[in-house]
Amino acid sequence: MTDTDYEKLATDAGLERVGARAPLGEYLKELWARRHFAYTLARYRIQATMSENRLGLGWIVIRPIFTAIIFGTIFGVIMSSDSRPDNFVPFLVVGVFIFEFFSKSFSAGAKSITSNASLVRSLNFPRMLLPIAAVIQQVFELVPIIAVMTLIIVGFGEPITWAWLLVPVILALMTMFNLGIALISARLTVHLRDVTQIIPLLTRILFYSSGIFYSLEQVLEDKPAWVLKVVELNPIHDFITLVRAQMVTGNEASPTMWWVVIGSSITMLVVGVIFFWRAEERYGRD
Amino acid sequence: MTETPTAPPKLGAPIVVANDVHVEYRTHASGKALANGGSLFKRQKGIRVVHALKGVSFEVREGESIGVIGHNGSGKSTLMRTIAGLTTATQGAVYAASRPALLGVNAALIPDLSGEKNVLLGALAMGHSKADAEAQYEDIVEFSGLSEFIDLPMKTYSSGMQARLRFSIAVSRDHQILLVDEALAVGDKAFRDKSEQRIRDLREQAGTVFLVSHSMRSILDTCTRVLWIDHGNLKMDGDPKTVVKAYQASAKK
Numbered sequence: 001m002t003d004t005d006y007e008k009l010a011t012d013a014g015l016e017r018v019g020a021r022a023p024l025g026e027y028l029k030e031l032w033a034r035r036h037f038a039y040t041l042a043r044y045r046i047q048a049t050m051s052e053n054r055l056g057l058g059w060i061v062i063r064p065i066f067t068a069i070i071f072g073t074i075f076g077v078i079m080s081s082d083s084r085p086d087n088f089v090p091f092l093v094v095g096v097f098i099f100e101f102f103s104k105s106f107s108a109g110a111k112s113i114t115s116n117a118s119l120v121r122s123l124n125f126p127r128m129l130l131p132i133a134a135v136i137q138q139v140f141e142l143v144p145i146i147a148v149m150t151l152i153i154v155g156f157g158e159p160i161t162w163a164w165l166l167v168p169v170i171l172a173l174m175t176m177f178n179l180g181i182a183l184i185s186a187r188l189t190v191h192l193r194d195v196t197q198i199i200p201l202l203t204r205i206l207f208y209s210s211g212i213f214y215s216l217e218q219v220l221e222d223k224p225a226w227v228l229k230v231v232e233l234n235p236i237h238d239f240i241t242l243v244r245a246q247m248v249t250g251n252e253a254s255p256t257m258w259w260v261v262i263g264s265s266i267t268m269l270v271v272g273v274i275f276f277w278r279a280e281e282r283y284g285r286d
Numbered sequence: 287m288t289e290t291p292t293a294p295p296k297l298g299a300p301i302v303v304a305n306d307v308h309v310e311y312r313t314h315a316s317g318k319a320l321a322n323g324g325s326l327f328k329r330q331k332g333i334r335v336v337h338a339l340k341g342v343s344f345e346v347r348e349g350e351s352i353g354v355i356g357h358n359g360s361g362k363s364t365l366m367r368t369i370a371g372l373t374t375a376t377q378g379a380v381y382a383a384s385r386p387a388l389l390g391v392n393a394a395l396i397p398d399l400s401g402e403k404n405v406l407l408g409a410l411a412m413g414h415s416k417a418d419a420e421a422q423y424e425d426i427v428e429f430s431g432l433s434e435f436i437d438l439p440m441k442t443y444s445s446g447m448q449a450r451l452r453f454s455i456a457v458s459r460d461h462q463i464l465l466v467d468e469a470l471a472v473g474d475k476a477f478r479d480k481s482e483q484r485i486r487d488l489r490e491q492a493g494t495v496f497l498v499s500h501s502m503r504s505i506l507d508t509c510t511r512v513l514w515i516d517h518g519n520l521k522m523d524g525d526p527k528t529v530v531k532a533y534q535a536s537a538k539k
Protein backbone atom coordinates (compact mmCIF):
# COMPACT_ATOMS: atom_id res chain seq x y z
CA MET A 1 0.00 0.00 0.00
CA THR A 2 2.59 2.49 1.13
CA ASP A 3 6.31 2.52 0.63
CA THR A 4 7.13 1.77 4.23
CA ASP A 5 10.00 -0.67 4.55
CA TYR A 6 8.34 -3.13 6.89
CA GLU A 7 11.28 -5.47 6.85
CA LYS A 8 13.57 -2.76 8.19
CA LEU A 9 10.98 -1.68 10.71
CA ALA A 10 10.81 -5.21 12.10
CA THR A 11 14.55 -5.69 12.35
CA ASP A 12 15.00 -2.26 13.91
CA ALA A 13 12.47 -3.12 16.59
CA GLY A 14 14.23 -6.43 17.23
CA LEU A 15 11.26 -8.55 16.19
CA GLU A 16 11.66 -12.16 15.15
CA ARG A 17 10.01 -13.96 12.29
CA VAL A 18 7.00 -15.86 13.57
CA GLY A 19 6.90 -19.61 13.01
CA ALA A 20 10.51 -19.82 11.96
CA ARG A 21 11.80 -23.33 12.45
CA ALA A 22 14.13 -23.49 15.44
CA PRO A 23 17.65 -24.85 14.94
CA LEU A 24 17.77 -28.57 15.61
CA GLY A 25 19.40 -28.31 19.03
CA GLU A 26 16.88 -25.78 20.29
CA TYR A 27 14.07 -27.77 18.75
CA LEU A 28 15.10 -30.89 20.64
CA LYS A 29 15.36 -28.89 23.85
CA GLU A 30 11.84 -27.59 23.32
CA LEU A 31 10.69 -31.18 22.70
CA TRP A 32 12.18 -32.26 25.96
CA ALA A 33 10.55 -29.38 27.82
CA ARG A 34 7.14 -30.49 26.56
CA ARG A 35 7.64 -34.22 26.90
CA HIS A 36 4.75 -34.41 29.37
CA PHE A 37 2.42 -33.40 26.59
CA ALA A 38 3.39 -36.40 24.45
CA TYR A 39 3.27 -38.75 27.39
CA THR A 40 -0.08 -37.46 28.65
CA LEU A 41 -1.61 -37.53 25.17
CA ALA A 42 -0.58 -41.18 24.76
CA ARG A 43 -2.03 -42.09 28.14
CA TYR A 44 -5.34 -40.32 27.49
CA ARG A 45 -5.67 -41.96 24.08
CA ILE A 46 -5.38 -45.38 25.66
CA GLN A 47 -7.87 -44.49 28.37
CA ALA A 48 -10.27 -43.29 25.69
CA THR A 49 -10.13 -46.56 23.72
CA MET A 50 -10.46 -48.44 26.97
CA SER A 51 -13.67 -46.72 27.94
CA GLU A 52 -15.17 -46.74 24.45
CA ASN A 53 -14.99 -50.47 23.75
CA ARG A 54 -16.48 -52.93 26.09
CA LEU A 55 -13.45 -55.17 25.87
CA GLY A 56 -11.24 -52.13 26.26
CA LEU A 57 -7.59 -53.03 26.49
CA GLY A 58 -8.53 -56.60 25.63
CA TRP A 59 -8.53 -55.70 21.93
CA ILE A 60 -4.86 -54.89 22.08
CA VAL A 61 -4.07 -58.55 22.71
CA ILE A 62 -7.04 -60.16 21.02
CA ARG A 63 -6.02 -58.91 17.59
CA PRO A 64 -2.58 -60.49 17.48
CA ILE A 65 -3.93 -63.65 19.09
CA PHE A 66 -6.45 -64.01 16.27
CA THR A 67 -3.80 -63.36 13.65
CA ALA A 68 -1.66 -66.07 15.23
CA ILE A 69 -4.58 -68.50 15.36
CA ILE A 70 -5.47 -67.89 11.71
CA PHE A 71 -1.94 -68.31 10.42
CA GLY A 72 -1.28 -71.15 12.84
CA THR A 73 -4.26 -73.14 11.61
CA ILE A 74 -3.80 -72.43 7.93
CA PHE A 75 -0.09 -73.07 7.77
CA GLY A 76 -0.10 -75.71 10.47
CA VAL A 77 -2.41 -77.68 8.21
CA ILE A 78 -0.86 -76.81 4.83
CA MET A 79 2.79 -77.13 5.74
CA SER A 80 4.10 -80.61 6.33
CA SER A 81 5.34 -81.02 9.87
CA ASP A 82 9.00 -81.10 8.87
CA SER A 83 8.86 -77.82 6.93
CA ARG A 84 7.29 -76.23 10.01
CA PRO A 85 9.73 -74.60 12.42
CA ASP A 86 10.25 -76.38 15.72
CA ASN A 87 8.08 -75.20 18.62
CA PHE A 88 5.70 -73.82 16.04
CA VAL A 89 3.27 -72.06 18.38
CA PRO A 90 5.86 -70.03 20.36
CA PHE A 91 7.69 -69.35 17.09
CA LEU A 92 4.56 -67.99 15.45
CA VAL A 93 3.34 -66.06 18.48
CA VAL A 94 6.63 -64.18 18.87
CA GLY A 95 6.62 -63.38 15.15
CA VAL A 96 3.07 -62.06 15.04
CA PHE A 97 3.23 -60.14 18.33
CA ILE A 98 6.53 -58.41 17.65
CA PHE A 99 5.48 -57.58 14.10
CA GLU A 100 2.32 -56.00 15.46
CA PHE A 101 4.45 -53.50 17.40
CA PHE A 102 6.11 -52.43 14.17
CA SER A 103 3.01 -52.28 11.99
CA LYS A 104 0.95 -50.32 14.49
CA SER A 105 3.70 -47.76 15.07
CA PHE A 106 3.98 -47.38 11.33
CA SER A 107 0.30 -46.71 10.71
CA ALA A 108 -0.30 -44.65 13.85
CA GLY A 109 2.77 -42.55 13.13
CA ALA A 110 1.66 -41.89 9.57
CA LYS A 111 -1.69 -40.53 10.73
CA SER A 112 -0.35 -38.58 13.67
CA ILE A 113 -0.24 -35.16 12.01
CA THR A 114 -3.16 -35.42 9.60
CA SER A 115 -5.58 -36.79 12.17
CA ASN A 116 -4.72 -34.02 14.63
CA ALA A 117 -5.25 -31.18 12.18
CA SER A 118 -7.34 -29.10 14.56
CA LEU A 119 -4.75 -29.38 17.28
CA VAL A 120 -2.01 -28.40 14.85
CA ARG A 121 -4.03 -25.47 13.53
CA SER A 122 -4.78 -24.08 16.97
CA LEU A 123 -1.80 -24.53 19.25
CA ASN A 124 1.91 -23.94 18.94
CA PHE A 125 4.12 -26.80 19.96
CA PRO A 126 6.87 -28.78 18.27
CA ARG A 127 4.93 -30.99 15.85
CA MET A 128 7.28 -33.87 16.48
CA LEU A 129 5.43 -34.43 19.74
CA LEU A 130 2.54 -35.98 17.81
CA PRO A 131 4.37 -38.90 16.14
CA ILE A 132 6.29 -39.34 19.39
CA ALA A 133 3.01 -39.60 21.31
CA ALA A 134 1.78 -42.16 18.79
CA VAL A 135 4.82 -44.34 19.37
CA ILE A 136 4.69 -43.89 23.16
CA GLN A 137 1.13 -45.17 22.99
CA GLN A 138 2.36 -48.27 21.15
CA VAL A 139 5.02 -48.80 23.78
CA PHE A 140 2.39 -48.66 26.53
CA GLU A 141 0.30 -51.15 24.62
CA LEU A 142 3.31 -53.39 24.22
CA VAL A 143 3.23 -54.18 27.95
CA PRO A 144 0.09 -56.34 27.87
CA ILE A 145 1.14 -57.74 24.49
CA ILE A 146 4.46 -58.95 25.85
CA ALA A 147 2.80 -60.26 29.01
CA VAL A 148 0.36 -62.38 27.00
CA MET A 149 3.12 -63.48 24.65
CA THR A 150 5.18 -64.66 27.60
CA LEU A 151 2.24 -66.53 29.10
CA ILE A 152 1.62 -68.37 25.84
CA ILE A 153 5.28 -69.23 25.38
CA VAL A 154 5.62 -70.55 28.91
CA GLY A 155 2.33 -72.38 28.52
CA PHE A 156 3.84 -74.23 25.57
CA GLY A 157 6.74 -75.38 27.66
CA GLU A 158 9.50 -72.89 26.92
CA PRO A 159 11.90 -72.53 29.85
CA ILE A 160 12.48 -69.16 31.49
CA THR A 161 16.16 -68.26 31.07
CA TRP A 162 18.59 -65.40 31.73
CA ALA A 163 18.61 -64.73 28.00
CA TRP A 164 15.15 -63.21 28.41
CA LEU A 165 16.81 -60.18 29.95
CA LEU A 166 18.00 -59.27 26.46
CA VAL A 167 14.44 -58.93 25.19
CA PRO A 168 13.86 -55.44 26.67
CA VAL A 169 17.10 -54.32 25.03
CA ILE A 170 15.91 -55.58 21.65
CA LEU A 171 12.54 -53.91 22.14
CA ALA A 172 14.20 -50.64 23.12
CA LEU A 173 16.17 -50.70 19.87
CA MET A 174 13.00 -51.54 18.00
CA THR A 175 11.27 -48.55 19.59
CA MET A 176 13.95 -46.28 18.16
CA PHE A 177 13.54 -47.93 14.78
CA ASN A 178 9.75 -47.60 14.91
CA LEU A 179 9.96 -43.96 15.95
CA GLY A 180 12.18 -43.22 12.96
CA ILE A 181 9.68 -44.92 10.66
CA ALA A 182 6.79 -43.07 12.30
CA LEU A 183 8.49 -39.68 11.81
CA ILE A 184 9.24 -40.35 8.17
CA SER A 185 5.77 -41.62 7.38
CA ALA A 186 4.16 -38.74 9.31
CA ARG A 187 5.86 -36.19 7.10
CA LEU A 188 5.27 -38.12 3.87
CA THR A 189 1.56 -38.39 4.67
CA VAL A 190 1.34 -34.63 5.05
CA HIS A 191 2.85 -34.12 1.59
CA LEU A 192 0.99 -36.94 -0.05
CA ARG A 193 -2.17 -38.41 1.43
CA ASP A 194 -1.79 -41.44 -0.86
CA VAL A 195 0.81 -42.74 1.55
CA THR A 196 -1.93 -43.93 3.90
CA GLN A 197 -3.16 -46.20 1.11
CA ILE A 198 0.29 -47.66 0.54
CA ILE A 199 1.05 -48.43 4.17
CA PRO A 200 -1.21 -51.50 4.49
CA LEU A 201 0.36 -52.90 1.31
CA LEU A 202 3.89 -52.32 2.52
CA THR A 203 2.99 -53.82 5.87
CA ARG A 204 1.60 -56.91 4.19
CA ILE A 205 4.69 -57.36 2.03
CA LEU A 206 6.87 -57.07 5.11
CA PHE A 207 4.64 -59.50 6.99
CA TYR A 208 5.06 -62.18 4.33
CA SER A 209 8.74 -61.58 3.71
CA SER A 210 10.00 -61.35 7.28
CA GLY A 211 9.58 -65.00 8.20
CA ILE A 212 6.75 -64.67 10.65
CA PHE A 213 4.94 -67.97 10.18
CA TYR A 214 7.79 -69.80 8.47
CA SER A 215 11.53 -69.89 8.99
CA LEU A 216 13.47 -68.02 6.31
CA GLU A 217 16.59 -69.95 7.27
CA GLN A 218 14.75 -73.22 6.66
CA VAL A 219 13.15 -72.11 3.40
CA LEU A 220 16.42 -70.82 1.97
CA GLU A 221 18.47 -73.80 3.14
CA ASP A 222 19.31 -75.08 -0.34
CA LYS A 223 19.77 -71.63 -1.90
CA PRO A 224 23.24 -70.03 -2.18
CA ALA A 225 24.42 -68.62 1.14
CA TRP A 226 24.39 -65.02 -0.03
CA VAL A 227 20.61 -65.11 -0.45
CA LEU A 228 20.23 -65.66 3.24
CA LYS A 229 22.75 -62.92 3.93
CA VAL A 230 20.65 -60.46 1.94
CA VAL A 231 17.50 -61.51 3.74
CA GLU A 232 19.24 -60.96 7.05
CA LEU A 233 19.60 -57.28 6.17
CA ASN A 234 15.86 -56.85 6.78
CA PRO A 235 15.75 -55.30 10.26
CA ILE A 236 12.18 -56.43 10.93
CA HIS A 237 13.19 -60.05 10.38
CA ASP A 238 16.21 -59.54 12.61
CA PHE A 239 14.24 -57.99 15.47
CA ILE A 240 11.89 -60.94 15.44
CA THR A 241 14.63 -63.53 15.09
CA LEU A 242 16.60 -61.97 17.93
CA VAL A 243 13.60 -62.13 20.27
CA ARG A 244 13.00 -65.73 19.20
CA ALA A 245 16.63 -66.59 19.82
CA GLN A 246 16.22 -65.49 23.43
CA MET A 247 12.81 -66.98 24.13
CA VAL A 248 12.13 -69.95 21.87
CA THR A 249 14.42 -72.99 21.94
CA GLY A 250 15.88 -74.06 18.62
CA ASN A 251 16.23 -70.51 17.27
CA GLU A 252 19.53 -68.83 16.72
CA ALA A 253 20.55 -65.35 15.72
CA SER A 254 23.78 -64.50 13.95
CA PRO A 255 26.02 -61.65 15.17
CA THR A 256 25.27 -59.84 11.90
CA MET A 257 21.69 -59.46 13.07
CA TRP A 258 22.80 -57.53 16.14
CA TRP A 259 24.76 -55.16 13.95
CA VAL A 260 21.88 -54.74 11.52
CA VAL A 261 19.49 -54.04 14.35
CA ILE A 262 21.73 -51.56 16.15
CA GLY A 263 22.77 -49.82 12.95
CA SER A 264 19.28 -49.52 11.50
CA SER A 265 17.76 -48.27 14.78
CA ILE A 266 20.24 -45.44 15.09
CA THR A 267 20.09 -44.58 11.40
CA MET A 268 16.29 -44.59 11.24
CA LEU A 269 15.96 -42.43 14.34
CA VAL A 270 18.50 -39.84 13.19
CA VAL A 271 17.16 -39.73 9.64
CA GLY A 272 13.58 -39.60 10.92
CA VAL A 273 14.22 -36.72 13.32
CA ILE A 274 16.03 -34.62 10.72
CA PHE A 275 13.61 -35.42 7.93
CA PHE A 276 10.61 -34.51 10.08
CA TRP A 277 12.17 -31.40 11.59
CA ARG A 278 13.06 -29.94 8.20
CA ALA A 279 9.38 -29.62 7.26
CA GLU A 280 8.29 -28.22 10.63
CA GLU A 281 6.93 -25.04 9.05
CA ARG A 282 4.76 -26.87 6.58
CA TYR A 283 2.58 -28.96 8.85
CA GLY A 284 -0.04 -26.26 9.39
CA ARG A 285 -0.54 -25.41 5.74
CA ASP A 286 -0.77 -28.50 3.56
CA MET B 287 -21.82 1.47 17.99
CA THR B 288 -22.70 3.20 21.20
CA GLU B 289 -19.45 4.12 22.87
CA THR B 290 -15.97 4.65 21.60
CA PRO B 291 -13.35 2.60 23.40
CA THR B 292 -11.34 4.33 26.07
CA ALA B 293 -8.79 6.70 24.66
CA PRO B 294 -5.97 4.75 23.05
CA PRO B 295 -3.01 4.34 25.39
CA LYS B 296 0.22 5.89 24.26
CA LEU B 297 1.63 3.84 21.43
CA GLY B 298 4.80 1.93 22.19
CA ALA B 299 7.31 0.08 20.08
CA PRO B 300 6.28 -2.06 17.11
CA ILE B 301 5.14 -5.45 18.31
CA VAL B 302 3.77 -7.15 15.19
CA VAL B 303 4.87 -6.38 11.66
CA ALA B 304 3.48 -8.05 8.57
CA ASN B 305 5.56 -7.60 5.46
CA ASP B 306 3.85 -8.40 2.16
CA VAL B 307 2.25 -11.61 3.43
CA HIS B 308 1.01 -14.05 0.81
CA VAL B 309 -0.59 -17.36 1.65
CA GLU B 310 -1.48 -19.98 -0.92
CA TYR B 311 -3.34 -23.13 -0.04
CA ARG B 312 -2.94 -26.17 -2.21
CA THR B 313 -5.89 -28.45 -2.13
CA HIS B 314 -7.20 -31.30 -4.11
CA ALA B 315 -10.21 -30.00 -5.88
CA SER B 316 -12.77 -32.33 -7.36
CA GLY B 317 -15.88 -32.17 -9.47
CA LYS B 318 -16.87 -30.15 -12.52
CA ALA B 319 -14.51 -27.24 -12.12
CA LEU B 320 -11.73 -29.73 -12.50
CA ALA B 321 -13.08 -31.91 -15.29
CA ASN B 322 -11.64 -29.66 -17.98
CA GLY B 323 -8.24 -31.21 -17.26
CA GLY B 324 -8.52 -33.96 -19.83
CA SER B 325 -6.27 -36.92 -19.24
CA LEU B 326 -6.56 -39.01 -16.14
CA PHE B 327 -3.00 -38.26 -15.20
CA LYS B 328 -3.58 -34.54 -15.26
CA ARG B 329 -6.74 -34.86 -13.27
CA GLN B 330 -5.06 -36.76 -10.51
CA LYS B 331 -2.64 -33.96 -10.15
CA GLY B 332 -5.62 -31.56 -10.09
CA ILE B 333 -4.36 -29.31 -7.38
CA ARG B 334 -6.20 -26.07 -6.90
CA VAL B 335 -4.27 -23.18 -5.52
CA VAL B 336 -6.27 -20.80 -3.37
CA HIS B 337 -4.56 -17.47 -3.01
CA ALA B 338 -5.97 -16.56 0.40
CA LEU B 339 -3.74 -13.58 1.20
CA LYS B 340 -2.29 -11.42 -1.55
CA GLY B 341 0.32 -9.23 0.03
CA VAL B 342 -0.85 -7.83 3.35
CA SER B 343 1.43 -5.39 5.17
CA PHE B 344 0.91 -3.49 8.40
CA GLU B 345 2.60 -2.51 11.59
CA VAL B 346 1.07 -2.80 15.03
CA ARG B 347 2.39 -1.12 18.13
CA GLU B 348 2.22 -2.03 21.77
CA GLY B 349 -1.10 -1.35 23.41
CA GLU B 350 -3.17 -1.26 20.24
CA SER B 351 -6.13 -3.47 19.89
CA ILE B 352 -6.89 -4.37 16.35
CA GLY B 353 -10.23 -5.35 14.90
CA VAL B 354 -10.21 -7.43 11.72
CA ILE B 355 -13.29 -7.40 9.51
CA GLY B 356 -14.20 -8.64 6.05
CA HIS B 357 -16.62 -10.88 4.19
CA ASN B 358 -16.68 -14.67 4.62
CA GLY B 359 -13.66 -16.23 3.02
CA SER B 360 -11.77 -12.96 2.75
CA GLY B 361 -8.77 -14.40 4.57
CA LYS B 362 -9.18 -13.19 8.15
CA SER B 363 -8.64 -16.56 9.78
CA THR B 364 -5.74 -17.23 7.45
CA LEU B 365 -4.17 -13.95 8.52
CA MET B 366 -4.61 -14.88 12.19
CA ARG B 367 -3.07 -18.31 11.68
CA THR B 368 -0.16 -16.73 9.86
CA ILE B 369 0.44 -14.20 12.61
CA ALA B 370 0.34 -17.07 15.09
CA GLY B 371 2.92 -18.97 13.08
CA LEU B 372 0.60 -21.92 12.57
CA THR B 373 0.48 -21.42 8.80
CA THR B 374 3.64 -20.20 7.13
CA ALA B 375 3.45 -17.43 4.56
CA THR B 376 4.33 -18.59 1.06
CA GLN B 377 5.87 -15.19 0.47
CA GLY B 378 6.65 -12.36 2.87
CA ALA B 379 6.75 -12.82 6.60
CA VAL B 380 5.28 -11.82 9.92
CA TYR B 381 7.57 -10.57 12.66
CA ALA B 382 6.60 -10.34 16.30
CA ALA B 383 8.10 -9.56 19.65
CA SER B 384 6.89 -12.85 21.12
CA ARG B 385 4.98 -15.83 19.88
CA PRO B 386 1.32 -14.84 19.52
CA ALA B 387 -1.40 -17.14 20.82
CA LEU B 388 -4.41 -17.85 18.64
CA LEU B 389 -7.88 -18.53 19.84
CA GLY B 390 -9.88 -19.88 16.95
CA VAL B 391 -13.25 -21.43 16.32
CA ASN B 392 -12.11 -24.56 14.55
CA ALA B 393 -10.09 -25.81 17.44
CA ALA B 394 -12.00 -28.70 18.93
CA LEU B 395 -8.67 -29.84 20.41
CA ILE B 396 -9.30 -33.55 20.89
CA PRO B 397 -13.02 -34.23 20.58
CA ASP B 398 -12.94 -37.75 22.02
CA LEU B 399 -11.39 -36.71 25.29
CA SER B 400 -13.16 -35.14 28.24
CA GLY B 401 -13.04 -31.42 28.91
CA GLU B 402 -10.77 -32.10 31.86
CA LYS B 403 -8.20 -33.89 29.72
CA ASN B 404 -8.40 -31.24 27.05
CA VAL B 405 -7.69 -28.58 29.63
CA LEU B 406 -4.60 -30.39 30.88
CA LEU B 407 -3.35 -31.23 27.37
CA GLY B 408 -3.99 -27.71 26.15
CA ALA B 409 -2.08 -26.27 29.07
CA LEU B 410 0.83 -28.66 28.51
CA ALA B 411 0.92 -27.94 24.78
CA MET B 412 1.05 -24.22 25.48
CA GLY B 413 4.20 -24.80 27.44
CA HIS B 414 3.01 -24.94 31.03
CA SER B 415 5.03 -27.37 33.08
CA LYS B 416 3.22 -30.38 34.49
CA ALA B 417 2.91 -28.88 37.97
CA ASP B 418 1.85 -25.56 36.46
CA ALA B 419 -0.81 -27.16 34.32
CA GLU B 420 -2.28 -28.91 37.33
CA ALA B 421 -2.17 -25.74 39.39
CA GLN B 422 -3.92 -23.78 36.63
CA TYR B 423 -6.57 -26.41 36.16
CA GLU B 424 -9.03 -25.09 38.78
CA ASP B 425 -8.76 -21.53 37.50
CA ILE B 426 -9.33 -22.58 33.91
CA VAL B 427 -12.39 -24.63 34.74
CA GLU B 428 -13.77 -21.93 36.98
CA PHE B 429 -13.36 -19.25 34.34
CA SER B 430 -15.10 -21.46 31.80
CA GLY B 431 -17.99 -22.11 34.21
CA LEU B 432 -18.23 -25.68 32.93
CA SER B 433 -17.28 -27.67 36.02
CA GLU B 434 -20.52 -29.65 35.80
CA PHE B 435 -19.62 -30.99 32.35
CA ILE B 436 -15.89 -31.20 32.69
CA ASP B 437 -15.77 -35.00 32.69
CA LEU B 438 -17.80 -35.39 29.48
CA PRO B 439 -16.12 -35.83 26.08
CA MET B 440 -15.58 -32.49 24.40
CA LYS B 441 -17.50 -33.64 21.33
CA THR B 442 -20.67 -33.63 23.41
CA TYR B 443 -20.29 -29.92 24.18
CA SER B 444 -22.35 -27.30 22.44
CA SER B 445 -20.33 -24.94 20.26
CA GLY B 446 -20.64 -22.22 22.87
CA MET B 447 -19.36 -24.54 25.57
CA GLN B 448 -16.42 -25.57 23.39
CA ALA B 449 -15.56 -21.95 22.74
CA ARG B 450 -15.73 -21.16 26.45
CA LEU B 451 -13.36 -23.95 27.34
CA ARG B 452 -10.88 -23.01 24.64
CA PHE B 453 -10.93 -19.37 25.58
CA SER B 454 -10.36 -20.23 29.21
CA ILE B 455 -7.40 -22.46 28.35
CA ALA B 456 -5.83 -19.83 26.13
CA VAL B 457 -6.04 -16.97 28.61
CA SER B 458 -4.62 -19.11 31.42
CA ARG B 459 -1.25 -17.88 30.25
CA ASP B 460 -0.38 -14.26 29.96
CA HIS B 461 0.16 -13.55 26.34
CA GLN B 462 1.75 -10.44 25.06
CA ILE B 463 -0.09 -10.92 21.78
CA LEU B 464 -3.49 -12.57 21.71
CA LEU B 465 -5.41 -13.34 18.52
CA VAL B 466 -9.11 -13.94 18.93
CA ASP B 467 -10.83 -15.33 15.85
CA GLU B 468 -14.58 -15.20 16.36
CA ALA B 469 -14.05 -17.29 19.45
CA LEU B 470 -16.46 -15.14 21.39
CA ALA B 471 -19.21 -15.09 18.82
CA VAL B 472 -20.93 -18.23 20.07
CA GLY B 473 -20.62 -17.45 23.76
CA ASP B 474 -23.64 -16.18 25.65
CA LYS B 475 -23.95 -12.62 26.87
CA ALA B 476 -22.52 -13.26 30.32
CA PHE B 477 -19.49 -15.09 29.01
CA ARG B 478 -18.90 -12.56 26.26
CA ASP B 479 -18.85 -9.71 28.75
CA LYS B 480 -16.46 -11.64 30.95
CA SER B 481 -14.08 -12.42 28.10
CA GLU B 482 -14.23 -8.95 26.59
CA GLN B 483 -13.28 -7.65 30.01
CA ARG B 484 -10.41 -10.11 30.06
CA ILE B 485 -9.25 -8.87 26.65
CA ARG B 486 -9.28 -5.26 27.86
CA ASP B 487 -7.30 -6.30 30.95
CA LEU B 488 -4.76 -7.99 28.75
CA ARG B 489 -4.38 -4.90 26.65
CA GLU B 490 -3.77 -2.78 29.70
CA GLN B 491 -0.87 -5.03 30.65
CA ALA B 492 0.79 -3.75 27.49
CA GLY B 493 -0.61 -6.69 25.55
CA THR B 494 -1.87 -6.46 22.02
CA VAL B 495 -5.09 -8.05 20.91
CA PHE B 496 -6.37 -8.88 17.43
CA LEU B 497 -10.08 -9.49 17.32
CA VAL B 498 -11.78 -11.00 14.28
CA SER B 499 -15.50 -10.53 14.42
CA HIS B 500 -18.58 -10.04 12.31
CA SER B 501 -20.14 -8.15 15.17
CA MET B 502 -19.45 -4.48 14.51
CA ARG B 503 -20.62 -3.71 18.04
CA SER B 504 -17.85 -5.89 19.50
CA ILE B 505 -15.30 -4.32 17.18
CA LEU B 506 -16.29 -0.77 18.04
CA ASP B 507 -16.39 -1.61 21.76
CA THR B 508 -12.97 -3.18 22.04
CA CYS B 509 -10.75 -1.97 19.23
CA THR B 510 -8.62 1.10 18.68
CA ARG B 511 -7.91 0.36 15.03
CA VAL B 512 -9.52 -1.78 12.36
CA LEU B 513 -8.14 -3.72 9.38
CA TRP B 514 -10.56 -4.52 6.58
CA ILE B 515 -9.55 -7.55 4.56
CA ASP B 516 -11.19 -7.96 1.18
CA HIS B 517 -10.44 -10.93 -1.09
CA GLY B 518 -7.05 -11.38 0.48
CA ASN B 519 -6.07 -7.72 0.24
CA LEU B 520 -5.86 -5.16 3.00
CA LYS B 521 -8.52 -2.79 1.73
CA MET B 522 -8.52 -0.30 4.58
CA ASP B 523 -6.61 0.29 7.76
CA GLY B 524 -7.50 2.95 10.27
CA ASP B 525 -9.85 4.39 12.80
CA PRO B 526 -12.66 1.95 13.76
CA LYS B 527 -15.58 4.24 12.99
CA THR B 528 -14.34 5.17 9.54
CA VAL B 529 -13.43 1.68 8.48
CA VAL B 530 -16.59 0.08 9.84
CA LYS B 531 -18.68 2.68 8.09
CA ALA B 532 -16.94 2.07 4.77
CA TYR B 533 -17.26 -1.69 5.22
CA GLN B 534 -20.95 -1.44 5.99
CA ALA B 535 -21.51 0.82 3.02
CA SER B 536 -19.83 -1.68 0.70
CA ALA B 537 -21.84 -4.55 2.17
CA LYS B 538 -25.14 -2.81 1.40
CA LYS B 539 -24.38 -2.66 -2.30
Ligand SMILES: Nc1ncnc2c1ncn2[C@@H]1O[C@H](COP(=O)(O)OP(=O)(O)OP(=O)(O)O)[C@@H](O)[C@H]1O
Nearest residue numbers: 311313336338356357358359360361362363364365
Ligand atom coordinates in the same frame (compact mmCIF):
# COMPACT_ATOMS: atom_id res chain seq x y z
N1 LIG C 1 -7.02 -25.27 4.93
C1 LIG C 1 -7.42 -24.68 3.81
N2 LIG C 1 -7.22 -25.28 2.61
C2 LIG C 1 -7.58 -24.69 1.49
N3 LIG C 1 -8.17 -23.50 1.40
C3 LIG C 1 -8.40 -22.84 2.54
C4 LIG C 1 -8.04 -23.39 3.81
N4 LIG C 1 -8.39 -22.51 4.77
C5 LIG C 1 -8.94 -21.46 4.13
N5 LIG C 1 -8.95 -21.65 2.80
C6 LIG C 1 -9.44 -20.70 1.78
O1 LIG C 1 -8.82 -19.46 2.01
C7 LIG C 1 -9.75 -18.39 1.87
C8 LIG C 1 -9.78 -17.57 3.13
O2 LIG C 1 -10.32 -18.33 4.20
P1 LIG C 1 -10.41 -17.81 5.67
O3 LIG C 1 -10.81 -18.93 6.54
O4 LIG C 1 -9.15 -17.11 6.02
O5 LIG C 1 -11.60 -16.75 5.58
P2 LIG C 1 -12.27 -15.87 6.72
O6 LIG C 1 -12.07 -14.47 6.34
O7 LIG C 1 -11.80 -16.29 8.05
O8 LIG C 1 -13.80 -16.22 6.55
P3 LIG C 1 -14.95 -16.29 7.66
O9 LIG C 1 -15.47 -14.91 7.83
O10 LIG C 1 -15.98 -17.15 7.03
O11 LIG C 1 -14.38 -16.89 8.87
C9 LIG C 1 -11.07 -19.03 1.50
O12 LIG C 1 -11.23 -18.94 0.12
C10 LIG C 1 -10.91 -20.47 1.89
O13 LIG C 1 -11.59 -21.31 0.99
Ligand SMILES: [Mg+2]
Nearest residue numbers: 362363364467
Ligand atom coordinates in the same frame (compact mmCIF):
# COMPACT_ATOMS: atom_id res chain seq x y z
MG1 LIG D 1 -12.66 -17.24 9.74
